[in-house]
Every structure is written in structure tokens, then in C-alpha cells.
Amino acid sequence: MSHDPQNAVDYWKANLRLIVGCLIVWAFVSYGCGILFRPLLAGIHVGGTDLGFWFAQQGSILSFIVLIFFYAWRMNALDRKFGLHEE
Template sequence: MSTSRIQAENYWKANLRLLLKLLTVWFVVSFGAGILFVDALNQFSFFGFKLGFWFAQQGAIYTFVVLIFVYVYKMNTLDRQFGVDEE
């Protein structure tokens, strides 16, 4: 196998690991906090709303937007590490 092919495979594996980590966070926040643990979280209040309700309605969306920025930052770092950045 050529060095560039190994490098490309390592880059793809690192990309998938990052993606799986971020999707896991989003799943835990959206499905876990918004559906599975809603009764436990509803015991707490956040800006006057029950916390479980807030996660189901707003928290998952905010988390998704933050994860987009985290993904962009981490991918730029990964691109530089593997020498495939655009700069």
C-alpha cells in the first residue's frame, strides 16, 4: 500500500471518529435529555421552564449548532494535521 493511501485512510478514520463522538453527544442531548430522562430533568427549572421540556424544545437545537462549530474547528485542525488544508 502506498503512503498516500495509508495517509488517506488514517484521515478518513480520524474524521469518522470525530463524527461519531459528535453524533453521540447530540443523541444523548436530544434523545436522552429530551425523551428518556425528561421526567428526572423536569424536577429542575431553567429560565422558568422545566429542564426536560427545555432540552426537548431548545437544548437539542442549541447543542446541534454548537456541534457544527466544534466540527468545523476540529476538521480544520485535522486537515492541517494531515496536510490537506486549503491554506
Template sequence: MDKAKAEAYWKANISLIRNLLIVWAVVSYGFGILLVQPLNNIKLGAVPLGFWFAQQGSIIIFVILIFIYVSQMNKIDQQFDVHE
């Protein structure tokens, strides 16, 4: 792999990681801490939505983001011909 292609590959990789971490930070910090009071007015079953995000939501979103990362990295690997 030439240097320009390697730099483009890592730029795509870092960009993907940055975007996924931003989503996770917004969900865990924003919804779980900053917006907990307005979200508590919405119920998810018998549980306030703000409490749910603080206790379960950020973990579930993180696991979903792992699967998204794997899927997107497979596409990036195919695009740059570095797949297995």
C-alpha cells in the same frame, strides 16, 4: 497523499463525526425523551429543564457541535496537510 495517510485521515474524520453524533443523540434522545421527568424537577427560569432540552436544547447543542466539527476538522486537515 499516499493510501495509508488517506485512510488515517478518513478514520480521524469518521471518528470525529461518530463522537459528535453520539453527543447529539444523548442530548436529544436521552435528555429530551428518556430523562425528561427527572430533569423537569429542575427549572431554567420558569421552564422545566426537561421541556427545555426537548424543545431548544437539542437544536442549540447541534449548532454548537457544528462549530466544534469545523474547528476539529481544520485541525485534522492541518495535521494531514490537506488544508486550503
């Protein structure tokens, strides 16, 4: 494990970029597709309902679950890159 202060700063910056990216995707899917863009998505049908309603009810939940796994995968990669992984 490295105790270099610059390594810690770089690790934290990479972590924050990942968190902000995940939050942007989450906000777009939850608020954008489920609320703001719902009228635009109303003409597209998925599973017997329109796409906007689907995003508001199920799509945002499924997207959030995918984001959790993506975040864990990327954090493991960052930990390995910065020498902080578990052995």
C-alpha cells in the same frame, strides 16, 4: 498535499471518529435529555420551565449549533494535521 494511502486511511478514520462522537452527543442531548431522561430532569427549573422541556425545545437546537461549529473547528485541525488544509 500527501498522496500516501496510509495517510488517507488515517484521515478517514479520524474523520469517522469525529462524526461518531458528534452523533453520540447529539443523540444524548436530543433523545436522552429531551425524551428519555425528561422525567429525571423535571425537578430542575431553567427559565421558568423544567430542564427536560427546555432540552426538548431549545437545548437540543443550541447543542446542535455548537456541534456544527465544533465539527468545523476539529475538521480544520485534522486537515492541517494531515496536510490537506486550504492555503
